[in-house]
Amino acid sequence: EVQLVESGGGLVKPGGSLRLSCAASGFTFSSYSMNWVRQAPGKGLEWVSSISSSSSYIYYADSVKGRFTISRDNAKNSLYLQMNSLRAEDTAVYYCARDPPLSAFDIWGQGTMVTVSS
């Protein structure tokens, strides 16, 4: 079964750090670009970051640039998001999503909740 499973969310104080992980299974992880998308409580979807299959191309939304770092380990079939200098407005469910060529985000994880609060 094709699957993405996020982990690493939790409660963190403003200014703190957190590292999210996304474990992939059921497909050739190293062949796909991957993304992080977030959704604040009761709000819509916001693209956060993208990484190409070989990590050659990395992109960030302006709202997280300089604070978040996306990475992947193809040997471990895993995607990561290192989040530093967290703010209250980063509070959201964070999803990882697979990104096939010539298509949209076809596989999503179940999400992991990040709450930034003192």
Add this chain to the structure above:
Amino acid sequence: AIRMTQSPSSFSASTGDRVTITCRASQGISSYLAWYQQKPGKAPKLLIYAASTLQSGVPSRFSGSGSGTDFTLTISCLQSEDFATYYCQQYYSYPRVTFGPGTKVDIK
């Protein structure tokens, strides 16, 4: 950044209804448009990509159309499991994709 708008923001419908949701892009995006369904507490599910291509496994009552700036998602005969929030997404400016604000379909 390309802005996406959707209308209506929410509406009520009955099972068996034919429903249409509209999505508009702030600039032309060719056919680089996808539609997602999201139920409470769940991840989004891809329904349609390339404006009109049905994702594998998605029921044929879902259809999409449009190109350029104006797009529609149609559900031909609403089923109970279709009550959800629907989002459009442009990927013309890939990888900097943007989503519409969502349209919530609930039971009349």
